[in-house]
Structures are given as C-alpha cells and as structure tokens.
Amino acid sequence: MKQSEAAEFWPLIKAWGEGKQLQFNAHTSPCEKNNHWVDVSDVSFSYLPRQYRIKPEPREFFLTVNRHEEVTSVHTREQEAENCAAGRLQWRVVKVREVLDYD
Numbered sequence: 001m002k003q004s005e006a007a008e009f010w011p012l013i014k015a016w017g018e019g020k021q022l023q024f025n026a027h028t029s030p031c032e033k034n035n036h037w038v039d040v041s042d043v044s045f046s047y048l049p050r051q052y053r054i055k056p057e058p059r060e061f062f063l064t065v066n067r068h069e070e071v072t073s074v075h076t077r078e079q080e081a082e083n084c085a086a087g088r089l090q091w092r093v094v095k096v097r098e099v100l101d102y103d
Contacts, residue, residue, distance in 0.1 A: 008049035016043060021055040058098040066091050 016022050023037040024047070039055065062081035064073045067090035075081040078093065085091040 005049055009045055009052075012043075012045070012049070012052050012054065015054045023053050023055050025051055025053075056100055058100055060095065060097045063094045063096060064091055065094055 012022060022040050022043055024040045024043075025037045026047075027036060037053065037055075043052070045052070062075045062078050063071050064075070064081050064085045066072050066088070072091070073081070073084055075084065078095070081093040085093050
C-alpha cells in the first residue's frame, strides 16, 4: 500500500477489523463492468483500493399493498408499515428482501 492510498483503504481496514466480510475483484477497471467479486479471508491490500470492497448486505423493507395489489407505501421498519395498513380494508404488509446475485 502506498501512503497516498491509506485514506482510501481506511474504511476497508476498519470494516475488516470489525468482522465484516471483504471482497476482491482482480478485474476492476474504469472501463470494465465485471462484477465478479470473491470473498477473501486474508487481505494484503497490495492492489488498488477500488479492487476491494465491503461485501454488501441485503436490504430489507416493507410495503403496504391494497386490495387491488397496488403498492401504497414503502417503509424501512415493519411497525411503521403495520401502522399504515391498520384499519384499512384488505391492506397487508409485504416484507421484501433484496437478492444479491454476483454471478
């Protein structure tokens, strides 16, 4: 690692120290759209900072859906969605979890 890259590596080092999973992509370049990220267990930080990342975690959110199957609102907390749907005829809450596909 070059001294000039230390600030770019710091969030990665901090996350790794906190137990988060890091990933590496040997083919990352500004012109390439290669998303082949692989989990790494031993990190030397000898490549460019853009070739490493903190493994993304799937996001979860909650939708309220009316009786016509139309999405009426989006919430980050389930209780907020439940409160929104409460007392409304045939409204329901749907939990959505993002699928992260790296292939």
